[in-house]
Amino acid sequence: MFLSLICWKRQSGVSRYLRAVIKRQLHLEKAAYRRTVPLLRAALSSRNYGIRIGAGAFQSVGVSVSVGRRQLGSKSKTVYGVVSCFRTYSTLVQKAEVKMPEVKPFERLPTTVLPKHYKLALTPDLKTFTFKGEVSVEIQVLQQTDKIVLNALDLTINKVGLLQEAITNQLPSDISVSAENETAAFTFPQSIQPGDYSLEISFTGEVNDKMKGLYRSKYVNQRGEDCYAAVTQFESTDARRCFPCWDEPALKATFDITLIVPPKLEALSNMPVKSTQDLGELIRFDFERTPIMSTYLVAAVVGEYDYVEDRSADGVLVRVYTPRGKKEQGLFALEVATKVLPYYKDYFDIAYPLPKIDLIAIADFSAGAMENWGLVTYRETCLLVDPENTSAVRKQWIALVVGHELAHQWFGNLVTMEWWTHLWLNEGYASFVEFLCVNHLFPEYDIWTQFVNDIYIRALELDCLRNSHPIEVPVGHPSEIDEIFDDISYNKGASVIRMLHHYIGDGDFRKGMNLYLTKHQYKNTFTEDLWEALEEASEKPVGAVMSTWTKQMGFPVVQVSSKPTEDGSGTLLTFTQNKFCLDGEKPSTDYMWMIPISVSTSQDPLKEVVSTVLDTRETEVIVKNVPSNGWIKVNPGTIGFYRTQYTPEMLERLIPAVHDKSLPPLDRLGLLDDLFAMVQAGNTSTVEVLKLLKAYEDETDYTVWSSISNILTKLGVLLSHTDCEETFKQFEKSLLSKVSKRLGWDTLQGEKHLDTLLRGLVLGRLAWLDDEHTIEEASSRFDRHIGSGPYLPADLRSACYRAVLRAGNKDTYDTMLKLYRSADLHEEKDRISRALGATKDENLLGKVLEFAMSEEVRSQDTIFVIMSVAMTRPGRELAWKFFKDHWKELIDRYQGGFLLTRLVKFTTENFASEKMAIEVENFFNDHKSPGTERTVQQGVETIRLNAAWLARDSEAIANYLKSYA
Known part of the structure; x- marks a missing residue:
């Protein structure tokens, strides 16, 4: 643990008095929450809720009162939010250093009418791609009104009635629909008095092709025919596209769901089937009632599927649904899921509350997976394992995704954030806990080391931009919500939870999790609820520490210096904190964090000899017994x-x-990546990181090499704008020489999992560098793969495909397309399509871009094919032009959402001139798209950072690399 309880006495900034005040204020806040839930929701909608970080220096205790106004029925009320005690840190969240995306007008639903229970019946027609629906909602009217407002979008409302005690049927005098606000309002001729009612609505809609709401997913059946499944994807705000509802996470209700479908099709929903009824040409499936839950977790799937099943050790029925004829590909996910459920039950000390859980592979799916309660949907590539064709890295990924989605059954489903501002409570925690369970199930993965490269560093890379955002960010309009499904909510959230877990220790962390989940099960929470539970469990100032990490944008750089103590008995370390900005400039606001600091030394690299909290600008610590030639490492374990x-x-x-x-x-990983960040910020020369890289020539660890590869990729992209691109490739080949000779091409009997991953990484890197021996061997093995055999092992295919395309021509490209079209496993199609951009031929790159938009490529995969082109020197201009030329088509295809934001990122971030920064900025000023504003700002900022980096260091880099010419 970073800090023992006695440290309360020693911390200059956290006195006993402050601790008492904080605990008292937390108690007052909780009381206020429970007394004013409807009014608090109103206050939240006006964006004034939250513990706001004060604008003064880090010196004192302050109190903030949030006030918001909200129409409640026909009256306007002033709503006083929570009185919040906090340390007055240095930034006011609402006053960012840069121009933030324009805030769209938005109001949350009125709280005069609340839902209690839905009876929902859907009849999808997979020939006409339409559906009929009926919903009966048991509602509670809390205040006299003549209007009921709820969410609805892209639906035709045919009939509305309001019943009380199943007798009085009041029809609305007016039905108004707002596509902009995504609402429907029913105005009644007479006032509706407080009480219980049933709102009856019949409606129709389209089974769309946008991968949101109730949509169609295309697949090829065993007879080779094109078929469709009906699938739901409601997170974050798309339940309203399927049925009229109160589509906010806090407005929970129970659901009775009915699906009316053609015979011989599977019909699945959140709960087990209660009964079926033969209606002649259709079958009616009635499902058991759900627990109280949010609308975004409602789910339904209709289509042709096989399944494998088992029961977990604690008796939960687990099924994995696969395309017909492929049920054996669900066995690995089934094994993982049946082990994960009892692991989480033991870790949280709370059982999974539903009688069953289904995991189902969906062909067309925008996200990696979705945690619908009891019916988890996945991309095929995130669930299916073919032992002959699935790579080790993909199998590892599937274990993580299954662990992530099942973690949501507790974090997100059982306990749900009150509003999307607190999305990270779902995603940050699931992204942390997935590593806990995979580490337990597969210790050979060394998954916590991989966490640092795959999660922690990705979060740092985004959060050092001035156009980042806090973990807790005020959002309202659905397009704003989509934008925060990013590396901050997921990866920074997971990283600060990992830091907190280390700070309070696993025992207190588990105890706090149980307190949080038990107290708030079937309810909604704010971030402060979590801090309260963990603080109660650990008796440490969790709220005070963690608010500095969740409510402020960015993170600190800790500058450390050392000198001998005056008496010569030890080493005096001086720590200074400042906000880290990638542009190297001092922030305009005086940021401060409460930073858990630890130190190790050469005497025992695995032992922390210092554990403290840096809560001031600067502090000093004495380390004993460091030899004169010994080293000191800050932040051991990264x-x-x-x-x-x-x-x-x-x-x-x-x-x-x-x-x-x-x-x-x-x-070793953290040391290199920290220095590389200093290089990017202009705090030291790129030459220094090139010199340090030479110390890694004998490196053997997969994750360290993965981090090195990321750094080499970034440097390679940067230097592709210069004349020293080829000499840098020679530098890379020299660095990779020893590890490539050690690993070779062929898997050894009993080889470690991580060596298998490392071989694919190294060979892929050498292929990208046009290494002659690698391309020659890859071409030979590829010829045998497409000829008489033997087939390429799955772990080598990505590297091999890229290698032959680098050296190939149109015949090679055509051969790849033939392989793509004949592949039956989507993972193989994905491998091939992502390799196509490796070709150097600009004419072929143009064909790759056209292929990306063709019907042969699923919409969720298009962006990665375009990315494969945008990553190359000859391809980035082509990809950007293609993106601009196809803007309208892309907007229509993705309608905002995170797939489009990823595409914006991929097609802009590799430029390195002010001219291109202006061009990108101007294009998006003229072509607005809700939900991409922040990503555009980040892209433009990155281009300017690249340009400044080149101007600053290109000459020094060229001089250093001359010896490799």
């Missing part, structure tokens, strides 16, 4: 969410520990 900047002398002492690997893998 757990704290911050960058470390050493003095040149301290860094120099660490380099031998990289060579001889006495520095553990996570620290």
Whole structure:
């Protein structure tokens, strides 16, 4: 643990008095929440809720009162929010350093009428791609009104009636629909008095092709025929596209769901089937009643599927649904799921509350997976394993995704965030907990080391931009909500939870999780509810510490210097914190964090000799028994969410520990990535990171090499704008020489999982560098693969496909397309399509882009095919032009959402000139798309950062690389 309880006495900024005040204020806040839930929702909609971080220096205790106004029925009320006690940190969230995306007008639904129970019946027609629906909603009218407002979008409302005690049927005098607000309003001729009613609505809609709401997913059946499944995807705000409802996470209700479908089709929903009825040409499926839950978790699937099943150790029925004829491909996910459920039951000390859980593979699916309660939907590539054709890295990924979605059954489903501002409570926690369970099930994955490269570093890379956002960010309009499904909510959320877990220890963390889940099960929460539970469990100032990480944008850089103590008995370390900005400029606002700091030394690299909290601008710590030639490592295990900047002398002492690997893998990784961040920010020369990279020539760890590969990719893209691109490739080949010779091409008997992953990584890197021997061997193996055999192992295919395309021509390209068209496993199609951009021929790159938009490529995969082109020097201009030329088509296809934001990122971030920054900025000023504003700002910022980096360092890099010419 970072901090023992006694540290309360020693911390200059956290006195006993402050602790008492914080605990008292938390108690008052909780009381206020429970007394004023409807009014609090109203206050939240006006964007004034939350513990706001004060604008003063980090010196004192402050109190903030949020006030909001909201129409409640026909009266306007002033709503007083929560009185919040906090340390007055240095930034006011609402006052960002940069121009933030324009806030769209938005109001949450009125709280005069609330739903209690839905009876929902859907009849999808997969020939006409339409559906009929009826919903009967038991509602509670809390205040006299003549209007009922709820969410509805892209629906035709045919009939509305309001019943009380099943006798009085009042018809609305007016029905108004607002596509902009995504609402329907029913105005009645007489006032509706407080009480219980039933709202009856019949409606129709389209089974659309946009992968949201109730949509159609195309697949090829065993007879080779094109068929369709009807699938729902409601998160975050698309239940309203399927049925009129109160489509906000806090407006929970129970559901009786009915599906009326053609015979011989599977019909699935959240709960088990209660009864079926033969209606002649159709079959009626009635499902058991759900627990009280949010609308975004409602789910239904209709189509042709096989399944495998088993029961978990605690008796839950688990089924994995696959395309017909492929049920054996569900066995791995079934094995993982049946083990994950009892693991989570034990870890949280709360059983999974439903009688069954289904995991189903969907052909067309925008996200990786969706945690619908009891019916979890997945992309095929995130669920299905073919032992002959699935790579080790894909199998590992599937284990993580299954772990993530099942974690949501507790975090998100059982306990749900009150509003999307607190999305990270769902996604950050699931992204952390998935690693806990996979580490338990597959210790050979060394998954926590991979966490740092795949989760932690990705979060740092985004959060150092001035156009980042806090973990808790005010959102309202659905397009704003879509934008925060990003590396901040997921990866930064998971990273700060990992830091917190280390700070309070696993025992208190588990105890706090149980307190949180038990107290709030079937309810909604704010972030402060979680801090309260963890603080009660650990008796540590969790709320005070963690609010600095969730309510502020960005993270600190901790600058450390050392000198001998005056008496010569130890080393005096001085720590200074500042906000880390990738542009290297000092932030305009005086940021401050409460930073758990730890230190290890060469005497025992795995032991923390210092654990404290840096809660001031600067502090000093004495470390004993460091030899004169020994090293000191800050942030051992790369757990704290911050960058470390050493003095040149301290860094120099660490380099031998990289060579001889006495520095553990996570620290070798963290040391390099921190220095690379300093390079990007202009705090040191790129030459310094090139020199440090040479210390990694004998590296053997997969995750360290994965991080090195990411750095080499970024440097390669940058230097592709210069004349030293080829000499940098020679530098890379020299760096990779030893590890490539050690691994070779063929898997050894009993080989470690991570060596298998490393071989694919290294060969893929060498193929990208046009390494002659790699391309020659890849071409030979590929010829045998498409000829008489043997087939390429799945773990080598991505590298091999890229290698032959790098050296190939149109015949090679056509052969790849033939392989793509004959592939039966979507993972194989995905591998091939992502490799196509490796070709150097600009004419072929144009064909790749056209192929990306063809019907042969699923919409969710299009962006990755375009990305494969945009990542290359000859392809980035082509991809950007293609993106502009096909803007209207892309907007129609994705209608906003995170797939479009990813495409914006991929097609803009590799430029490196002010001219291109202006061009990108102007294009999106003229072509607005809700939900992409922040991503556009980040892209333009990245282009300018690249340009500044080139101007600053290109000459020094070229001089250093001359020896590799």
